[in-house]
Amino acid sequence: MTEHDEGGEQEVSTGTTITPGEAAEVAIPELVIISGMSGAGRSTAAKCLEDLGWFVVDNLPPALIPTMVELGARSQGNVARIAVVVDVRGRRFFDNLRQSLADLEAKNVTRRIVFLESSDDALVRRFESVRRPHPLQGDGRIVDGIAAERELLRELRGDADLVIDTSSLNVHELRAKMDASFAGDEEPELRATVMSFGFKYGLPVDADLVVDMRFLPNPHWVPELRQYTGLNEEVAAYVFNQPGAKEFLDRYAELLQLIAAGYRREGKRYVTIAVGCTGGKHRSVAMSEKLAARLVAEGVETVLVHRDMGRE
Numbered sequence: 271m272t273e274h275d276e277g278g279e280q281e282v283s284t285g286t287t288i289t290p291g292e293a294a295e296v297a298i299p300e301l302v303i304i305s306g307m308s309g310a311g312r313s314t315a316a317k318c319l320e321d322l323g324w325f326v327v328d329n330l331p332p333a334l335i336p337t338m339v340e341l342g343a344r345s346q347g348n349v350a351r352i353a354v355v356v357d358v359r360g361r362r363f364f365d366n367l368r369q370s371l372a373d374l375e376a377k378n379v380t381r382r383i384v385f386l387e388s389s390d391d392a393l394v395r396r397f398e399s400v401r402r403p404h405p406l407q408g409d410g411r412i413v414d415g416i417a418a419e420r421e422l423l424r425e426l427r428g429d430a431d432l433v434i435d436t437s438s439l440n441v442h443e444l445r446a447k448m449d450a451s452f453a454g455d456e457e458p459e460l461r462a463t464v465m466s467f468g469f470k471y472g473l474p475v476d477a478d479l480v481v482d483m484r485f486l487p488n489p490h491w492v493p494e495l496r497q498y499t500g501l502n503e504e505v506a507a508y509v510f511n512q513p514g515a516k517e518f519l520d521r522y523a524e525l526l527q528l529i530a531a532g533y534r535r536e537g538k539r540y541v542t543i544a545v546g547c548t549g550g551k552h553r554s555v556a557m558s559e560k561l562a563a564r565l566v567a568e569g570v571e572t573v574l575v576h577r578d579m580g581r582e
Contacts, residue, residue: 297343297347297350298339298342298343298377298378298379298380299325299339299342299343299345299349299350299351299352300350300351300352300380300382301335301339301352301353301354301374301379301380301381301382302319302324302351302352302353302354302381302382302383302384302452303335303353303354303356303381303382303383303384304316304319304353304354304355304356304384304386305355305356305357305383305384305385305386305423305426305430306357306384306385306386306387306423306427306434307386307387307388307393307416307419307420307423308357308358308393308404308405308406308415308419309388309392309393309396309397309404310386310387310388310393310436311386311388311434311436311439311441311444312355312357312386313328313355314441314444314445314448315384315386315434315444315448316328316353316355318444318445318448318449318452319351319353319448319452320353322449322452322453323351324351324352324353324452325342325349325351325352325353326352326353326354326355327352327353327354327355328355329355329356329357330354330355330356331366332356332366332367332369332370333366333369333370335354335356335367335370335374336370336373336374336377336379338352338354339352339374339377339379357405358405358406358419358422358423367426368425371429382431382432382539383426383429383430383431383432384430384431384432384434384448384451385423385426385427385430385432385433385434386434386436387427387433387434387435387436387437387475387476388435388436388437389435389437389475390413390416391437392436392437392438393412393416394412394413394416397412398412403415404416404419405419406418406419406422431538431539431540432451432539432540433475433476433478433542434447434448434476435474435475435476437475450573451540460530460533460534460538460539460540460541460570460571461539461540461541461570461571461572461573462540462541462542462543462562462565462570462571462572462573463540463541463542463543463572463573463574463575464543464545464558464561464562464565464572464573464574464575465477465542465543465544465545465558465574465575465576465577466500466544466545466546466547466550466554466555466557466558466575466576466577466578466579467544467545467546467550467554467577467578468546468547468548468549468550468551468554468577468578468581469482469484469546469547469548469550470548470549471549471550471577471578471581473544473546474542474544474577476542477542477543477544478541478542478543479529479541479542479543479544480544480546481522481543481544481545481546481557482546482547483545483546483547483553483554483557484546484547484548484553485514486509486512486514486515486547486553487512488547488548488552488553489505489508489509489552489553490548490549490551490552492508495508495552498552499551499552499555499576499579499580500551500552500553500554500555500556500557500558500559500579501555501556501559501579505552505556506556506559506560509552509553509556509557510556510560515557518557519557519560519561519564522561523561523564523565526543526561526564526565527568529541530570543561545557545558545561549578549581549582550576550577550578550579550581551578551579551582555576555579558574558576559574562574
């Protein structure tokens, strides 16, 4: 989004701060910080927010983020939502990000961090397809740059409110995820993604919580059920007739209520719950379906994804 001067606005110096007495007179903008791995889709995520009406600033030095928020607060409502892209292109300023986040918290500014993640293989393919070097590879290989960037961003990833793994997403699917998270005037208290997966295909890297259904007998070894998935009524009945299955569902749903309450208190608005079994076809799918239904019944906006169903 192009930055421009609004006629009649008062110029604010870099050192200006918002005092508690002024807070009632100014509307502090919403703030989203977009970061993550180079090649993981930061530009697409930023463009999506821009299309949704956010004021987007790309590669803003982290030390200037509080000033950007202050300027938005004095725009008389013209800049109500700000998105800032922070990445390793500004690595000499990157150490200032932690201090900027602390300053925002001290001023009671609500901020969310979106972190774009992707597997090494996917990132290497993307850099090779455009024949561009990784920003941090120097005289080394692309994988060296990726490893250095992961280490640099490790702490920020841990603080992220929303982690999106784009390894298997195309541009349209990433935009759909951003739309689901930010479109609309009223944001629900908590958004959840319930994802079934197969352990033999690897853990979902964007999972906040992981549970293992391999303590239940595998329908794969029942000849008349093998060809079906956990969406099949007979398979689901087989899974939930096993000792411990229904009890697990009840107790884990209760545990999620406790976790969700804590997430809300901490300002976390997104959670990805990964439910795994061996191949991601039977047990994890059946349990994910029931668990997602429980969350919906409790008023949690829920997206259900079966990551590995159909891979066999």
